[in-house]
Amino acid sequence: MSDAPWQPGASLDVIKQSAALRACIRDYMQQHTVLEVVTPALSSAGSTDPNIHSFRAGNYYLHTSPEFPMKRLLAAYACDIYQIATVFRDGESGRNHNAEFSLLEWYRVGSDHLKLIDDVLALLQRVAQQFNRRCPAPNIIRYTEIVATLCEKSFQDVCVADVKKVFLHHNRSYPDAIGNDLDAALDLLIDEFVVAEFEPDQITVMLDYPASQASLARVSVNARQIPIAERFEIYWGRLELANGFHELSDSAEQRARFEKDQRIRRARGQQSVPMDEHLLQALASGLPDCAGVALGLDRLLMVLSNQQSIDQVLAFSTERA
Amino acid sequence: MANYNTNEFKGGLKIMLDGDPHTIVENEFVKPGKGQAFTRTKVRNLKTGRTVERTFKSGESVEGADVMDTEMQYLYSDGEMWHFMDPKSYEQLAADKTAIGDTHLWLIEEAMCEVTLFNGQPLAVSPPNFVEMAIKETDPGVRGDTATGGTKPAYMDTGAVVKVPLFIEEGEVIKIDTRTGEYVSRVKS
Numbered sequence: 244m245s246d247a248p249w250q251p252g253a254s255l256d257v258i259k260q261s262a263a264l265r266a267c268i269r270d271y272m273q274q275h276t277v278l279e280v281v282t283p284a285l286s287s288a289g290s291t292d293p294n295i296h297s298f299r300a301g302n303y304y305l306h307t308s309p310e311f312p313m314k315r316l317l318a319a320y321a322c323d324i325y326q327i328a329t330v331f332r333d334g335e336s337g338r339n340h341n342a343e344f345s346l347l348e349w350y351r352v353g354s355d356h357l358k359l360i361d362d363v364l365a366l367l368q369r370v371a372q373q374f375n376r377r378c379p380a381p382n383i384i385r386y387t388e389i390v391a392t393l394c395e396k397s398f399q400d401v402c403v404a405d406v407k408k409v410f411l412h413h414n415r416s417y418p419d420a421i422g423n424d425l426d427a428a429l430d431l432l433i434d435e436f437v438v439a440e441f442e443p444d445q446i447t448v449m450l451d452y453p454a455s456q457a458s459l460a461r462v463s464v465n466a467r468q469i470p471i472a473e474r475f476e477i478y479w480g481r482l483e484l485a486n487g488f489h490e491l492s493d494s495a496e497q498r499a500r501f502e503k504d505q506r507i508r509r510a511r512g513q514q515s516v517p518m519d520e521h522l523l524q525a526l527a528s529g530l531p532d533c534a535g536v537a538l539g540l541d542r543l544l545m546v547l548s549n550q551q552s553i554d555q556v557l558a559f560s561t562e563r564a
Numbered sequence: 565m566a567n568y569n570t571n572e573f574k575g576g577l578k579i580m581l582d583g584d585p586h587t588i589v590e591n592e593f594v595k596p597g598k599g600q601a602f603t604r605t606k607v608r609n610l611k612t613g614r615t616v617e618r619t620f621k622s623g624e625s626v627e628g629a630d631v632m633d634t635e636m637q638y639l640y641s642d643g644e645m646w647h648f649m650d651p652k653s654y655e656q657l658a659a660d661k662t663a664i665g666d667t668h669l670w671l672i673e674e675a676m677c678e679v680t681l682f683n684g685q686p687l688a689v690s691p692p693n694f695v696e697m698a699i700k701e702t703d704p705g706v707r708g709d710t711a712t713g714g715t716k717p718a719y720m721d722t723g724a725v726v727k728v729p730l731f732i733e734e735g736e737v738i739k740i741d742t743r744t745g746e747y748v749s750r751v752k753s
Contacts, residue, residue, distance in 0.1 A: 292598070294595075294598065294599055294600055294601065295598075334571060334601070334622070335593070335595060335601070336571075336593060337592060337593025337594075337595075338592060338593070339593075340593055340595065415617070415619075416616070416617050416618045416619045417619065418602070418619050418620050418621045418624065420620065420621040420624045421600075421621055424600065426599065426600065427599070427600035427621065430596050430599035430600045430602075431600070431602055431619065433596075434594055434596065434602070435619075456598060456599070458598050476596075476597075483596060483597060486597050486598060537597075539597075
């Protein structure tokens with residue numbers, strides 16, 4: 244951190260690299276005939292996801308991702324689109340988090356999540372080349388299988404007590420406030436025992452998320468007959484860079500998931516957030532088969548410019564804003 | 565005492581954990597994009613001095629510890645307790661053996677010390693970073709030997725033993741860094 248609070252967190256070099264990164268991405272997208280779009284940051288609906296908190300701005304919500312309006316564009320025009328958007332998430336602040344950050348949100352029509360992984364890796368390759376960085380071949384790992392291995396039982400039989408046992412066995416702190424929230428327990432398990440072991444110069448693709456963590460992805464059954472989300476995450480080192488889905492297009496299923504989110508929010512005593520009826524209507528009118536990914540550009544820049552905190556790649560992080 | 569939410573955590577915050585006061589040494593916000601947020605901390609137990617890792621679910625709230633650091637003057641020891649005085653209020657407090665720890669080696673009367681109070685009682689005492697003490701006993705000085713870098717033990721009234729250069733004489737006053745227990749310099753009288 245620089246000394247005085249008025250000063251930028253990022254050096255001029257890093258600010259130049261940030262500009263170069265955006266130029267490189269736009270160049271790549273143009274070559275692959277992906278159309279750049281702009282959607283509003285202010286929305287009448289928010290994110291119902293109980294783990295994502297929207298800021299209020301008057302009668303609107305600041306978007307936490309441009310996903311919903313971009314899917315409305317897909318339903319209307321069915322072409323490959325991308326956007327570099329500043330998004331806002333309340334309460335996210337730390338070495339790798341800033342309440343306001345840049346997402347590359349990118350959709351490919353006629354693609355599933357597996358095909359999109361190759362696209363994202365190709366983009367990373369291209370960007371790494373520009374920055375004279377080696378872009379290693381990815382390790383592919385599967386969430387549900389890792390959990391089964393760590394807990395020494397079939398994924399479908401794993402419960403919170405099994406996860407806690409792993410922590411106690413390794414003499415690690417486990418917050419009892421997790422209660423009965425299995426997904427929260429699994430998140431911590433993965434972070435503490437899997438992500439913590441990733442080598443700094445390793446790219447990891449995580450697949451086969453549990454169906455309970457499908458979010459906006461389709462659910463299917465994997466080779467082990469376990470229901471899994473058609474979802475992936477990409478890590479560079481220990482940094483979570485991207486999250487992608489084979490997008491759910493079933494409007495009724497989407498509404499049921501929003502309603503479930505809202506029930507969880509009520510149970511946790513969180514602020515209620517209206518679900519996006521425009522999105523549901525767009526899905527009902529027909530979303531083309533597509534896959535989408537959101538990639539955190541500030542974190543990608545951290546990797547490319549060898550910076551240790553997000554504050555060092557932003558002109559002014561929220562703490563300096 | 566106030567409760568603190570994990571989003572108020574920062575280095576130096578004093579909180580109660582398992583019945584003991586702790587200070588937060590490090591804290592890190594951890595959250596997968598689509599998942600539950602956690603706060604991973606390193607906390608130091610102010611009673612035992614032990615540092616451990618502790619993870620909280622974000623949004624948890626933890627009771628604050630009524631711990632404050634205050635400058636007090638050391639008065640005397642009665643053998644069991646060490647007595648200190650607040651120079652402003654003249655209030656006197658006594659610290660026991662656990663609170664004093666090794667600090668008694670560096671306590672000279674009237675020295676200003678940092679006393680950490682927990683619920684109003686001394687929990688720990690830090691001596692000044694530098695103290696000046698007269699040597700009670702050491703081998704005779706080797707005249708003129710300022711260059712060889714050899715040392716010998718010197719014994720203080722408090723029981724402290726400090727390695728001093730060979731030319732130092734018994735009865736001389738020396739300056740000591742209490743953080744390392746090392747000799748700094750001779751004090752010219």
